[in-house]
Amino acid sequence: MDPVVALEIGTSKTVVLVGEMRDDGSLMITGKGEHPTQGVRKGEIIDPESVVNGARKALAEAESGSDVIINEVVLAVTGGHIRGTVYNGTVPVGESDGVITGEDIEEVEELARAVHLPEDREMVHTINQSYCVDDHEPVINPEGMVGAKLSLDILGFHGVRSLLMTTQRTVERIPMEVQDSVFGGLAAALAVLTPEQKRSGAVVIDLGAGTTDYIAYAGEVMACGGSLGVGGDHVTNDIMIAFNIAQARAEKIKREYGRALAPDVVDPPKLALPAELGFSGNVVNLRSLHMVINARMEETLQKIRRRLEEANVLSRLGSGIYLTGGGAHMRDITALAESVFGVPCFIGKARHVLSLKKGVDAPEYATCCGLLEYAFRTREQEGDPSGSLLGSFVKTLLGRGR
Secondary structure (H helix, E strand, C coil), X not given: CCCEEEEEECCCEEEEEEEEECCCCCEEEEEXXXXXXXXXXXCEECCHHHHHHHHHHHHHHHHHHHCCCCCEEEEEECCCCCEEXXXXXXXXXXXXXXXXXXXXXXXXXXXXXXXXXXXXXEEEEEEEEEEEECCCCCECCCCCCECCEEEEEEEEEEEEHHHHHHHHHHHHCCCCEEEEEEEHHHHXXXXXXXXXXXXXCEEEEEECCCCEEEEEEECCEEEXXXXXCCCHHHHHHHHHXXXXXXXXXXXXXXXXXXXXXXXXXXXXXXXXXXXXXXXXCEEEEHHHHXXXXXXXXXXXXXXXXXXXXXXXXXXXXXXXXXXXXXXXXCEXXXXXXXHHHCCCEEECCCCCEEECCCCCCCHHHHHXXXXXXXXXXXXXXXXXXXXXXXXXXXXXXXXXXX
């Protein structure tokens, strides 16, 4: 297959990965580019020109490293406006003997996807959850079963149309064609989770600078997902306010001394900061620093916990929770997550990734690796001559595939 290019315009960093699918199903990363992002807040573009300039530099770096001329990209979308909602469609079975056919399945899928969103919102993805025949237990593939009516639940991800269009138009100004747009949380989950983990129940939480995306699998389906407009930048801002220091210094302290839990004893206990332009010298109590970080991180994870509880999936996470994104590097983050969710928590890394570029399987690249996976699986599905409703890509999303 021809190479695919993934583009993630994050709040703090723009990342580009160029990948090729090998015969054994692994992803070979042949190019990588990244550049600090300017003009994005909470995952939403507020200065398109600055975003375009940074993206051009990241794309140029990836292009030169891979010997590929980049004309189109698969784009990650995120932001607190992205929501996941479950929708239902129900149709009577067409055949007189009650045997469910492919036509019945197509009809119920079309009905379930005919969602009337508010005018300001647009659907990004619709993903099958499960079918039901005559309101009995959910089934994976109802074709050939007998019943009077067929129902389907789908999980739809939608966002504010103007924000989604601003992102696409900005990329087109590079100029670059957008091959497809993918919710960042879905991409991260696609890269990190195995089919077995999806089947037994798992959550991926992508801890970005401006947003926190999440996807949950339970009961062999993608059960819920969405995005919070809160991320690592909010932790940095809390540190700035608490200790009256500049943003750059707050970010540096967070990275070098930050931790998600606040132990009783910290060695050394304090950090002396020299004066800088506009700010006087200061002494930071490191336990106080940890308490500031812990408060924000715990609040963010608690918000996700409540959403998982509302979707009735928290008690069905046999494989635990996987943390990706730059925030996954924070010390004690898995321990904090375990205390919040009450299930085992791990750092998530992209599977099936090969690269001469070191560290591409790190948690901060999970979304881009998932974008490549999504693009190749979609390409395979579009080339499937059978046109199967439960093709390889849908199986991959739902945990029943590779």
